[in-house]
Amino acid sequence: MKKIANLFIFIILAVLALLICFPVLFAVTGGFSAQWELEKNLAAILGNADGLADWSILPKAPTLEPLIHLLMDSPQYFVMFWNSLKISLLILVGQLVFGMPAAWSLARFVFPGKRIISAIYLVLMLMPFQVLMLPEYLVLNDMGILDTHAAVIAPAVFSTFPVFIMQRFFRSVPEAILEAARIDGAGNFQIFLRIGIPLGAPGIVCSAILGFLESWNMIEQPMTFIKTKSLWPLSLFLPEISLSDAGLGFAAALMMLIPALLLFLSGQEYLEQGIAAAAVKE
Amino acid sequence: MWGICFLLPDLLGVICFALLPFAQVVIRSFQGAVNHKWVGFDNYKAVFQNAAFRMAAGNTLRFTAICIPLLVALSLVLAVTLQHLRLGKDLLKSAFLIPVAVPAASVVLVWKVLFHSNGLINGLVLKLGGEKIPWMTSGAAFFVLVISYLWKNLGYDMILWMAGLAGIPTEIYEAAKVDGAGEWKCFTKITLPNLKTSLYTISVLSFLNSFKVFREAWLVAGDYPHQSMYLLQHLYNNWFRDLSFDRIAAAAVLNALVVLALIFLLKRAWDAEE
Incomplete structure (x- = not known):
């Protein structure tokens, strides 16, 4: 009985922990996503499409391109x-x-x-x-x-x-x-x-x-x-x-x-x- | 003598960058903005009569009245349950603490995507059968602040509570268990009474941290956000741009008095414990 209660509490806390970490994970995936994928996901926010914004936990096409672009071609940054x-x-x-x-x-x-x-x-x-x-x-x-x-x-x-x-x-x-x-x-x-x-x-x-x-x-x-x-x-x-x-x-x-x-x-x-x-x- | 030598370099800096200029601000709060003429309490009156000030002070008050009890209670529950947990305790603790280290500016885009009216949270709301909430352009903006504050401070307060919990001698619990007290009874009769001082400390620290939520507000909504998330810091910034130093001076003194009063209460609580 006690074991089940413990497991139950663990699951609730784990879900809460995931929710709290979500914005950080989100920011990290965003950093490895290509501009086109972001534009596609965020089309509804950018006003290019109806409906709602979308997001995939892992980028469909993970890339270092934006990071490299940032490090190589953006002296201002x-x-x-x-x-x-x-x-x-x-x-x-x-x-x-x-x-x-x-x-x-x-x-x-x-x-x-x-x-x-x-x-x-x-x-x-x-x-x-x-x-x-x-x-x-x-x-x-x-x-x-x-x-x-x-x-x-x-x-x-x-x-x-x-x-x-x-x-x-x-x-x-x-x-x-x-x-x-x-x-x-x-x-x-x-x-x-x-x-x-x-x-x-x-x-x-x-x-x-x-x-x-x-x-x-x-x-x-x-x-x-x-x-x-x-x-x-x-x-x-x-x-x-x-x-x-x-x-x-x-x-x-x-x-x-x-x-x-x-x-x-x-x-x-x-x-x-x-x-x-x-x-x-x- | 040596003590003063060690302290002096830092103390001089503190006097020069904080104490003296603050004294100057106290004086300026009784003077006109341009000609430095003595005006008595006129600036204070002007501040209190200012509609924007009342709105900002009201929002700040409402914000603290909702957030602080919520945060303090939630983080206590979290600290106590986490302490009893055997599985994955350290991992969960780290997860809750991460937002403390995350710079507000690095998640600003995330916040924008989450709370946009076509954003991810509304996507979830629609899926659950609700209606779209205009997060940034209605009274709901206030709850964006509440969520940001809870997100940032939950882990911080949890650590504070854990420090308080660690200070309760385990012998008391063992003695109570021998006398046949259950978990709940131990919690209400031993844990809670022993955490009274922690409660004061944590409430005051949470209140002081609540001023920092301006960061999130400014990052997602800029200088003139929806009026339900217009805080004192927004107002001061706007007065600052208009060079209304007389008003900021009076408002800063008022603000300092509120913080001082709280610190005084905290000190009383600490002394009463001894």
Whole structure:
């Protein structure tokens, strides 16, 4: 009886899981479909035929043609891909360079004003972009870096989210190890580099994965701060492709999806830990 | 002393890119847009009297009132059932979590094909004997948002619940089983009461994530979507284009106050637990 109930639950969950994965599978098949097949399937949407759009789970004639076309003959696309990569990687490096020591400080030191600073970091982490949009715009304008990549990178580097995540993990480094290092004459900076960073590595990886996915997916910030199209990341370029250019659109979407999916598959465990770090109270 | 040295570089950045400019925005919310003359609460009044603001705030409120209970309940059921499952647990967990990693822009074409009035979902609706639903051009647009939000956040919230569930000591369950308590009784008498703090945390985090659904809305429907999916972020963007900084300033301050109040409630809930 219990076995049957279990199987039944499994089937329901599996169907739900398939439904949830469907848009992703859809995007992947689209990326391997030829323009003519997409046009045929989507004829009803493009206004070329009556009836309804169609879709096959596997393309009838799978092809790499749109992908090759995209990679070989669309320099414009390459610029956007490179913009996305550059922005995301620079944000990542900045978040680690500034965030790691800050997280170490909040996790392991006692100093006046620490409680209030921690509280401010938490509040800023939870503020949505719509609150910070105008403040960021004003300061970027004063600095004269609007409409450059720096306008998107600089505020994201000082996002307090990575600090919060890493701090959680730095806190679990046993005090005894630090004490032993101190007795051996290690300085504060050495302890941070030689003990804090290696032992807090899982937290750093969590923060890096969540941070990269966030900036790879960034839409509101470049939309508000970057006007020049050649500076746009992929996330702004993709919606510009209409369905009549579906072959190119699906191929470009696939190229945006692949890095995110690879990161997900290789770092899922860290992603989960990073998400959970926000839920368990200190 | 060393603590401050480690913190300072990041703190300076935070002050420069967030705290100081936000203080400036608070001041500007009491000033005119062009001449920076002191106008008291006029901007706030203008915001509240603005029809577009009321519509956007109403939509945002309606959206959260429907989505958050739905998401929180669904993800709890999912987390609990998944935890009891022996078969294919990890595979299913990954499947539910994938949307967290999927960039919104990479599925925008999929969304367009799904929700077009001649699209795939309407194909299914027709097959089931229903009538075509004009998803993007009627009040149904609101449900496109709801579906997008649930799709994106279900796995995320499931992980949060699982973290909460993992925090309940197994001894309690064992003791209850010895006393003859069944599965359902264990769930209502042990699991649910122990998840109270998680419930607060997850609700607040879900609320904050609900602001991000603007992405999906903007991607499928652009700057001026059907009015049932017109959100605060759309309004701010449009005000931004008109350079109505006075209004955005006042609206941003109001928005910050709402978020602050929620964080305060969350903190109270955490402290009460101790």
